[in-house]
Amino acid sequence: MVRREFNHEVPIITVRHFTAGYDGHVLLRDLSFDIYPGEVFVILGGSGCGKSTLLKHMIGLYQPLKGAIHIEGKDIVTAQGQQRLGILARIGVMYQQGALFGSMTLLENVRLPLEEYTDLPGEAIDRIALMKLQLVGLGPAAYKLPDEISGGMRKRAAIARAMALDPPILFLDEPSAGLDPITSAELDQLIIGLATHLNITFVVVTHELPSIETIADRVIMLDKRTQGIIAEGRPQELRDHSKNLWVRQFFNRQVEAVG
Ligand SMILES: Nc1ncnc2c1ncn2[C@@H]1O[C@H](COP(=O)(O)OP(=O)(O)O)[C@@H](O)[C@H]1O
Ligand SMILES: [Mg+2]
Numbered sequence: 001m002v003r004r005e006f007n008h009e010v011p012i013i014t015v016r017h018f019t020a021g022y023d024g025h026v027l028l029r030d031l032s033f034d035i036y037p038g039e040v041f042v043i044l045g046g047s048g049c050g051k052s053t054l055l056k057h058m059i060g061l062y063q064p065l066k067g068a069i070h071i072e073g074k075d076i077v078t079a080q081g082q083q084r085l086g087i088l089a090r091i092g093v094m095y096q097q098g099a100l101f102g103s104m105t106l107l108e109n110v111r112l113p114l115e116e117y118t119d120l121p122g123e124a125i126d127r128i129a130l131m132k133l134q135l136v137g138l139g140p141a142a143y144k145l146p147d148e149i150s151g152g153m154r155k156r157a158a159i160a161r162a163m164a165l166d167p168p169i170l171f172l173d174e175p176s177a178g179l180d181p182i183t184s185a186e187l188d189q190l191i192i193g194l195a196t197h198l199n200i201t202f203v204v205v206t207h208e209l210p211s212i213e214t215i216a217d218r219v220i221m222l223d224k225r226t227q228g229i230i231a232e233g234r235p236q237e238l239r240d241h242s243k244n245l246w247v248r249q250f251f252n253r254q255v256e257a258v259g
Contacts, residue, residue: 018067045222092162096173152183
């Protein structure tokens with residue numbers, strides 16, 4: 001379903017001739033793609049094909065072997081010092097093991113990035129942190145510990161923390177991992193709501209088809225064997241028109257997303 005129209009003129013993220021791997025072993029080779037403002041962009045592919053690796057490079061945790069990654073026009077691969085911090089302030093991240101600090105309340109968890117990156121007075125930080133929790137429906141749970149809430153609530157709290165500094169781009173690595181289908185669907189609705197109403201750009205790693213169908217404006221599908229992108233486009237287009245039979249079968253629920 002095409003939910004919204006996008007300005008496809010100026011990408012918010014560009015990846016060019018990206019090659020990466022570990023210990024001299026190439027995992028992903030010569031990837032190029034663009035992500036546009038306000039999109040929910042899904043990175044898809046079998047287990048171990050390099051989805052998390054790609055995401056970690058896009059947020060500047062690792063250096064690629066080759067290629068460039070521009071975030072709002074600035075290359076995160078080569079940026080250093082203040083310029084690099086400036087780019088990092090524009091992105092929020094929820095990791096695959098998106099852990100909250102267990103000894104801190106949700107409010108304290110969301111306060112952390114604000115304490116670290118701003119000079120705001122404590123009272124202002126409190127108010128902003130509470131607002132972020134309210135945005136994900138967790139206002140009433142602000143003073144609870146992570147252990148005292150459900151898995152779905154913890155994911156939402158982690159999203160609130162990623163949003164603390166109002167980044168225009170959020171990266172989520174398998175947000176629905178470990179959630180039951182209903183909780184997972186609620187999380188999908190939260191993502192769509194934030195993208196639609198706050199124009200946040202989402203880069204989401206997932207391999208769950210129902211989630212992809214609900215949230216994805218566009219997807220790329222990575223492939224372990226070719227180390228590249230085997231499909232790129234809107235899910236419906238890929239389901240009906242991909243030149244790759246396996247991709248069509250995946251979107252038609254005829255094969256599993258194992259690579
Ligand atoms: N820090 C690392 N050092 C060495 N190998 C790694 C590292 N992180 C991931 N790998 C390996 O790279 C491959 C891709 O991992 P990953 O990007 O996590 O895949 P995905 O997220 O698609 O399941 C896997 O074989 C994994 O074991
Ligand atoms: Mg992963």
